Every structure is written in structure tokens, then in C-alpha cells.
Amino acid sequence: MARLKLLHEPDPRLRRVSVAVTNVDNAVRQELADMKETLEHLEGLGLAAPQVDILRRMIICDTKNFPTDEGVPSGGPRFLVMINPKITSRSSEQTTLEEGCFSLPDTPVAVARPETCKVTFLNEDGATQTLQARGLFAKCVQHEVDHLDGVLTIDYLSPLKKELTLEKLIKLKRKSSTTLSSP
């Protein structure tokens, strides 16, 4: 297993639409294992493959972060894998949550999203599964699925706020690359 490097906005790779997984094979499972190791280290709610430069439609969620009544399968593995996740229905009720994102360092964004959603996906054995997610878990699934379509939380901001946030991120990125390259 290997820990993977995160991409940070602005990076054109974060804006691409990821491709569907056609065959859940050992190569795919290895990438998922690396994603799990990365998320375990980061201690976050979830991770989407394009955030670590894998342009495949795969997300993982760390189930230990979600209350048991939010729809996480009980007794399953810690890291819930969703391959080719598709949100098939959403509640009309929306709630707003300040969402953090590993691709947007130090940039929490308040996003209004449906409170519940239904998602269909393949598991690591290639079997189709469906679950109904609520609350924080539902937000996490929707946030990660957005990544697969090249959508980030800052896209929900007004154009002006988005521009200002992007400027901040560019400065932050420049600063961190200078720090890295200095002796």
C-alpha cells in the first residue's frame, strides 16, 4: 500500500470528469487500498479518486465518522467503497453545512444540499448495492460524487466570492511551493 499525494485547487486534473470503472479488478482494488491508507492518514470523512490523481469514478467514506442512523451499512468494513456511484434520488429538503475539502486547504465553504439521497454503486466485489444516506453521510456522498464530475464546493459560491477564494488558494499554493523549493 502507498499513501497518495493530494491535488490542490487550482489544478486542471480536479476539474476533469472521471471515467466509469468497467472492470473491478485487482488493479482497481489496489488503487482503493492506497486511497484507504491515504484517508486513514488524513483523518477525513471521505475521499474521491480524482483528488489523488486517479481519474476513475470511485469514492470512499470512513464510516467511523457517521452516526449509525445515517444509513451506513452496519457491521461492514471501516472504509465504505463506492465504485461508479450514482445518486438516483434526492430529498427536496436542503440543509446547509460548512464543508471542508482536502483539495481546498483551509477553505471551508457553506454548501446547501439535499438532506437525504439514494445512491447506487458497485462494491469491491463488483456487486451492485443501493443505500439511502442521511445527514452528514448524505452530504459526504454528494460532496465526493461532485469530485467525480470536476465540481468543488467553491463552485456553489457567488461568482465574486469564488474569484476571491480562488485568488487566496493560488497565493497559498505559490507560498507552499516556494517553501518546498527553498533550501
Ligand code: ZN
Ligand atoms: Zn472534497
